[in-house]
Amino acid sequence: MAWQYSDKTKILFMNAVNGNENSHFGEIADADGVGEHGSIACGDAMKFFFKVRRAENPVDDVIIAAKYSTFGCTSAIASSEALCEIIEKGEYTPIEALKIRNEDIVKFLEGLPSQKIHCSVMGAEALEAAVADWAQKRGVDLEALGVHLESKEDEGSRLVCTCFNVTESELKRRIVELNLHTIDDVIGAIKAGGACGACQHAPGGIQDLLDAQWGVQDDTTLDNVQKMKLSPYQLSKRIEAVLEEDIRPMLAADGGDVEIIDIKENLIYVDLTGACATCPGASGTIQHVIEKKLRDKVDDALRVIQI
Incomplete structure (x- = not known):
């Protein structure tokens, strides 16, 4: 841009x-x-x-x-x-x-x-x-x-955004000082929430702090915030975070894993490894586990394709 x-x-x-x-x-x-x-x-x-x-x-x-x-x-x-x-x-x-x-x-x-x-x-x-x-x-x-x-004032305050080392105290102060009303505003002003995005809607995260200051947004506004278009970097970091936290532990329980090969817009190309690579139900794992979880937590337009 x-x-x-x-x-x-x-x-x-x-x-x-x-x-x-x-x-x-x-x-x-x-x-x-x-x-x-x-x-x-x-x-x-x-x-x-x-x-x-x-x-x-x-x-x-x-x-x-x-x-x-x-x-x-x-x-x-x-x-x-x-x-x-x-x-x-x-x-x-x-x-x-x-x-x-x-x-x-x-x-x-x-x-x-x-x-x-x-x-x-x-x-x-x-x-x-x-x-x-x-x-x-x-x-x-x-x-x-x-x-x-x-x-x-920020010393000892709870860390909210680990990617950019932004504390709760700093976030609260900047939200008021800079009149920040949305997650997009926060990212533009101090970068917090602009990398992996995990802190955006986490309990006690950026949205919660915004709501505490300005009041809870209605469902329509919240949906718009959650569906904001991510940059390629933000998208890849968000996908990787969901893989690490939600998907890989499930696959590891069966001796398998998944590797991201490429991301092109809403298409995610992956390679199943370990036990998952030879499993007869690999296509089901792709569709019902990996793709579903990524759609639920990142973007409902995502498609996962096995290479």
Whole structure:
């Protein structure tokens, strides 16, 4: 899918990838604050650096330079560039910089596709981590100053999305802050639920947290959410999760197993192995066990074909 980006976003992205001198891409060797957010394994990661002009009282330090390194898409790079520009032009103290929200980054970029809002959130989170690092190095007690870091609130909170390490505390906060009403909204804003999808409708999962905040949706709305079109990656992860949790244990009880050979749209090509490979009832296993379970738990349009 081709995302629609603003001219501002495109310019910042091209400046970075072309190594223009006004780009903020890179690292600060002797940085006063360093923070990270995201995961390369999940497809997006950012490391943020800033240098301060030191004051006699550390609280009055002023950020004079900001840089970043990132593993991510156009939105991630442009959001990182935007964050650096906002901070440098604003001549913020590290504590003042904490007031910068992801909405400020999106506004600076003149908009982002809704599916890419999580990139701006990543920048704000990396900034917070860098400020925490600065405070530790400079001996600043943020709590004593009445500054409460969101990351501290998330410590010890139940993990809801294991793919993207998103806790219940963070989800509840983001649902309110970003006005997220559907699972699609959550995936676009913070990525949670966007990989295997197991946390979307699990007990205590994303839908339950949305319902707790906004009220239970009617059956029609819920059906629409459950039948949202999955990306190829989401579909493969969801299928694999159902295989691992529901199908393979049943086949293993009879000494068999199943291997996915390929997935083409709604067609899943599989190979039965072990005892299932030579079983006279293999076709029944495909239709009444594997296909039925995948249709019930993933998408009722799926068809399973044995190779």
